[in-house]
Amino acid sequence: MTLYDKVMELSKRRGFLWPSFEIYGGTSGFVTYGPYGAILKLNIENMWRDFFIYKQENFIEIETPIIMPSAVFEASGHLEHFTDPIIACLKCEKRYRADHLIEELVGVSVEGLAISEMNKIVKEKDLKCPDCKGDLGEVELFNLMFKTNIGAYKGDVGYARPEAAQGMFVEFKRIFNIMREKLPLGIAQIGKTMRNEISPRKGVTRLREFTIMEVEVILDPEEINNCPAFEKYKDTDIMLLTASLQQKGEPPVNITVERALEERLIDNKWLAYFLTVSKNFVKSLGVADDKIRFREQLPHEKAHYSKQTIDLQVYLDGQGWTEIAGHAYRTDWDLSRHIKYSGVDMRVFKKADTPLTVRKLVLKPSKATIGPDFQKDAARVIEELNKLDAAEVKRQLTTQGFIEVAGKKLTSKHIEFEEREEVVKGKKFIPHVIEPSYGADRLVYTTLEHAYSEKEGRIILKLPVKLAPIQIMVYPLVERDGLPDVATQIYRELLGEGFRVEYDVSGSIGRRYARADEIGVPLGITVDYQTLEDKTVTVRDRDTWRQRRVFISELVNILKQFFEGRIYFNQIGSPVDTNLE
RNA sequence: GCGGCCGUGGUCUAGUCUGGUCUAGGACGUUGGCCUUCCAAGCCAACUACCCGAGUUCAAAUCCCGGCGGCCGCACCA
Missing domain, CATH: 3.30.40.230 (Herpes Virus-1)
Structure with a gap:
């Protein structure tokens, strides 16, 4: 049995995830998250929020529709390129x-x-x-997009989004305003996305409907190498497989991001910064350093909008290096396309540090002469004339004596010129976009696989404490002598305190510990006979099977500290002599 | 989508070649009970399966065909 099989067997048996629609034979490319999987996924998403939204300056989250009218995908290029x-x-x-x-x-x-x-x-x-x-x-x-009709009439074609990004771009103008027009601005979204894959395989790694977690980092292209947050992480080591290394058939290099930037292996500093954020995030899911690498997409692999894309891959059993994230430099592709297709100006105004005064030549159509001379064509002549460059018009008038506008000959009596002083207060530009994009479902599998371990023929799911779907199990040592009453009381108290906790009384204590280990519950609280004497309980650590003894009255406080990461297990209460130690 | 292999309780599997003793066996699991003073203990009972559909046959888990799904390879892959 391969590790993949073992992880999927456990997932199914214990209720993390399984193929959907099994009673109708199943349809590949869809999964259902069970009681533990749904929470695990949520915890992973929340951890992602920590790294990619809450710990970043001026980053926010939105939620936009899954179905979008075809105009959006005409503009984005997906109708053509997908x-x-x-x-x-x-x-x-x-x-x-x-x-x-x-x-x-x-x-x-x-x-x-x-x-x-x-x-x-x-x-x-x-x-x-x-x-x-x-x-x-x-x-x-x-076309890999799912197509549908919006409303009852066939005319309105809609598509399920193949990425969440377009929602952010389409709403950019309003969000930018709400966020008080500051750049860089990070707009994040976590949500379902659909791609009608030709042949989904390998369970969760290629789904037709999946959860994507994306941030569009919107920046001034002139500031793309100005990233203060980068300084703290510039020494981060990454395993980097560039396009050119791949083309030469060479292995990846280990390099600091700062060095990679200096050697122009990474396009810009903001992109480099997010590689470090990504690496730290993936490590916190429990993936070891040497199982994480970055691979630049080859020119023919890149999406139509990308200048450079660097994938984050993790090493998975059975399928090797697997993409779980992409970091794309989308330039101004999306916003300029939406500006063009919608006709809405989404350019950003940037005030100059010191306003410049420039002398500028402007032309003024002389309506008094154009009107009578061109009659009903006059309006069109004026309109066309206004589009022309004043200096060029003046040049033509002086060299050839006339200028042709809208098929009419204009002479100097039709146009007046004026020297004007203009104050340039800033510039308008289309911002650029750096996009880290994650597949949540692949992260769930990655987390499960890297947490999977076996000890003495038993399975232990060593999930990071913050991700564990159930934090605490409460057990009476045996089902008699009033132990269940005490345990139930503790269970209810912990529930009330907001812990994710379950109570288990069925089977021998060893069996119950084993069950809890399989779903990765970090701590187990056992009410035993000593509890009746001195109001203490034991706390059992999933990974070491060691136990510590704690007063019930201190339990809530200690558990809070533990799950907030402020104390380690061996700082809990006092050690217990058990036959394991 | 093509080719190869495969599909039996919650999980892993025996049985399929050679159709009938299969009212489908085992192990683990789950539930209830008894027992039980710390790591899947024991005893009793219960639960749950031949992927779906058509066909051949007196008789189909078993043979044939189609569908669905899985694994591997090829192709595809923002």
Whole structure:
């Protein structure tokens, strides 16, 4: 049994996660999170919030719809780029990217060609399957976005978002205003995303519906190397596999992010900074240093919007290095596309440190002469004239004596010029975007796999304390002599104090400890006979099976300190002599 | 999507080739009871399965076909 199988077996048996719709035979690419998995996932998401939102300056979280009208994806480029033209061989059924095949066999670029035009080329040039020489079928479009209709009429086409990012870009103007127009601004979102994958595999690593956690860090491109937060983390070591190393077939290098930046292996400082945030985040999920590396995407792998993308990979049993995050430098692609397609100006104004006074030549159409001379064309002439550069107009008038505007000849009597002083207070620009993007579901699996361990034939899920779905189990040592009453009381008190706690009385004490270890409960509280004498209970540590003895009256306080990370297990109460020590 | 292998209680599995003694066996688990003073103890009882659908046959977990799902490889992969 591989580690992957063991982790999935445990997940299913204990209720972390399993394939959905099993009673109807299942449909691949979908998972259900059970009682422990749902909390585990939530805890991971909250930890992500800590690292990527709460500990960053001017970073906030929003929530936008999953279904979006097609206009959004026309602008974002997903309708065009998330769609692959596919052609299949009728004989051997091998499938090809139609555009790639045509370019290869005919040697012409088919970029932007419609499907019908590609089909025409295939027929005219009588293209055959390069593999078996069989006939080719029709070119078909395969778009990875789920399509739907919004409302009752067929006209309004909508798509399920393939990434959360577009929600942030579409709402940028208002959010920027609400956040009092400060850059850098981080806009984060955690939510469901859908991609109609051709063949989802490997359980949770390739889903059709998954939770994405993204931050769009919106910055002034001129400030992209001004990242104060970076200083604290610049010495962070990373294992980096650059595109060029991959092309040369060489292994990754270990390098500090600062050095990588100096050697221009990372495009800019903000991108470098988030690599360090990512590394620290993934470590806090319990993944060891040497199981974390960064891999730059090769030019042909990059998304249409990306200047540089560096994935974070973790090493997983059975499937090797697996992407769990991408860090993309999206430049101004998204915002400029939405500005263009929506017609809404989402540029940001930046005040200059010192306003500049510039002398500028402006032209003034002389309406008194243009009106009578051009009659009903006058309005159009004035409009066109205003678009022209004053200096250029003046030059033409002096060199050739006239200028042609909207098909009309204008002379100097039609235009007046004026020297004006203008104060330039700042500049308007389209901000750039750095995007760390995480797959929450892969993180859940990663966390489970790295927490999985075996000891004396038993499974212990060594989840980081902060992530454990259940924090505490409460047990009576045996089910008699009033021990359950005391235990139940403690259980209810802890529930009331806000701990995630369960009570377990069924089976021998060893069996109950074993059950708790399998779902990764960090602490177990056992009420025994000594409890009846001196009002103390034992606290058991999941990882070492050691126990400490604590007064019931101090329990809540001590447990709070433990789960807040302020004390370690061996600082709890006093040691217990058990037959294990 | 293609090819190979595979699909039996909650989990792991025996049985499938060679159809009938399979009202499907075991182990672990879960629940209830008894017992029990710290790491899956014991005893009793209960629970839960042949992936779905059609077909061949007197008879199908077993053979055939289709679907769904899983693993591996190829292809695809923001």
